[in-house]
Amino acid sequence: MASKRVDLDLLRSGSSLAIARAISLVENDDPVAQSLLADLFPHTGRAYRVGITGPPGAGKSTLTNRLAQHYRTLGLEVGIIAVDPTSPFTGGALLGDRVRMTDVELDHRVFIRSMASRGSLGGLSRKTAEAADVLDAAGKDVIFLETVGVGQSELDIAGTADTTVVVLVPESGDSIQAMKAGLMEIADLFVLNKADRAGADQAVMALEMILHFRGEGHRAPEVLKTIASEGVGISDAAAKIREHQTNLESTGALVERRRKRLDDRIRDLVADHLLHEFWSTSRLAILREGVEDALNGRSTPYAIASRLLNDHPEKQAGTQELP
Numbered sequence: 001m002a003s004k005r006v007d008l009d010l011l012r013s014g015s016s017l018a019i020a021r022a023i024s025l026v027e028n029d030d031p032v033a034q035s036l037l038a039d040l041f042p043h044t045g046r047a048y049r050v051g052i053t054g055p056p057g058a059g060k061s062t063l064t065n066r067l068a069q070h071y072r073t074l075g076l077e078v079g080i081i082a083v084d085p086t087s088p089f090t091g092g093a094l095l096g097d098r099v100r101m102t103d104v105e106l107d108h109r110v111f112i113r114s115m116a117s118r119g120s121l122g123g124l125s126r127k128t129a130e131a132a133d134v135l136d137a138a139g140k141d142v143i144f145l146e147t148v149g150v151g152q153s154e155l156d157i158a159g160t161a162d163t164t165v166v167v168l169v170p171e172s173g174d175s176i177q178a179m180k181a182g183l184m185e186i187a188d189l190f191v192l193n194k195a196d197r198a199g200a201d202q203a204v205m206a207l208e209m210i211l212h213f214r215g216e217g218h219r220a221p222e223v224l225k226t227i228a229s230e231g232v233g234i235s236d237a238a239a240k241i242r243e244h245q246t247n248l249e250s251t252g253a254l255v256e257r258r259r260k261r262l263d264d265r266i267r268d269l270v271a272d273h274l275l276h277e278f279w280s281t282s283r284l285a286i287l288r289e290g291v292e293d294a295l296n297g298r299s300t301p302y303a304i305a306s307r308l309l310n311d312h313p314e315k316q317a318g319t320q321e322l323p
Contacts, residue, residue: 005032008039014077014139019111022134027115027127037130040137045258047079047136048245051161053147053186058167059193063228063237064144068104070238071142078104079135079143080112081128111135129160129265158186159264162257163244165189165237168207170199184210187221188244191237195225283308 005025011018022040025033050067052060061082068078104110115128128145135143147157158164166187192204204223211220222240226233248254290304 005030006036011040011134011138012043014109016108016111019134019138020113023113023115023131026130026134033130037133040133043137044133045136047132047140047143048163049132049143049145049161050241051145051147051157051164052167053157053164054167055172058169058172059228060146060167063165063167063191063193063226063234064146065104066228066231066234067238067241068110068142068144070234072104072107072109076141077139078110079132079138079140080104080110080146081131081135081143082112082114082146083128083148084114084116111138111140129261132160159261162248162254163188163241165191165241167191167193168203169194170197170203172203189221189237189240190223191233192223192225193228195233196227196230200225283311286311 006022007015007018011022022036024030025036052064054060064080064082068080071078105112113131115131132143132145145157145161164186166184166189168190170192190207192200192207194200204225207223208220211223224233224237224240226237228234245254248257286308287304290299290301290307293299294301294304
């Protein structure tokens with residue numbers, strides 16, 4: 001069925017038009033999207049996925065642009081998914097990241113797609129992983145997943161990428177301590193961008209000090225300095241990404257990361273299906289009635305939830321009710 005909407009052979013040959021059409025089907029929850037993804041899945045698993053995350057203004061798009069250029073000089077095909085803020089008017093991506101990637105946008109071996117975050121608190125569109133599968137099946141060697149840039153809430157990128165790069169700037173120094181319990185914990189590599197600014201060396205020292213105190217049993221990520229706008233440090237960053245990939249492959253950690261990623265995705269698919277199935281018209285009526293009862297003191301949220309769960313036809317015997 002999916003092949004009627006997307007020519008799979010054309011997509012796998014790297015056709016930009018076929019890739020764009022497939023990602024649109026996925027992003028818009030088209031009825032054929034699931035069968036399309038099922039057809040493509042056997043052809044995935046070869047591309048290496050690199051997450052680029054960090055606070056707004058750190059230069060993530062510029063760094064991604066320069067890394068893409070570097071990989072193209074090596075003859076590799078590149079995919080970029082830039083998750084942008086959602087337009088409050090159209091619901092689409094505002095395309096702020098893509099306009100900063102003009103150096104590679106005209107390269108037909110680089111496919112760039114801006115996707116709207118659509119309220120995703122994790123910094124990644126919910127469809128990002130599936131869009132990455134499309135690029136993977138289309139023969140891309142490296143896929144960059146650049147997050148919207150909202151700070152600590154971007155943690156779900158760690159479950160989507162093989163290597164996660166956290167981009168900071170010298171001005172991040174004052175907030176590094178506060179960040180360490182969140183964004184700091186997911187990095188496989190730190191890049192201190194705009195390193196020509198004052199305070200760069202101090203920021204690197206602060207990062208390394210925090211990483212030193214993370215405790216035993218952790219392989220501390222390295223900290224690199226770049227000036228992405230001038231191409232400084234880009235080859236070093238690419239080398240460290242490759243070094244991390246090699247380490248993951250040699251230790252079996254890459255397989256484990258991908259196993260966890262598939263486990264999470266399957267759970268999410270099941271949860272989405274059950275959620276859609278659960279909220280029937282009759283249960284929504286129970287919910288609305290229950291909210292009014294709770295507001296007027298005639299019931300509690302727990303009793304209402306129990307009523308909804310007990311209404312489920314497949315409720316297992318012996319399931320404990322909420323208090």
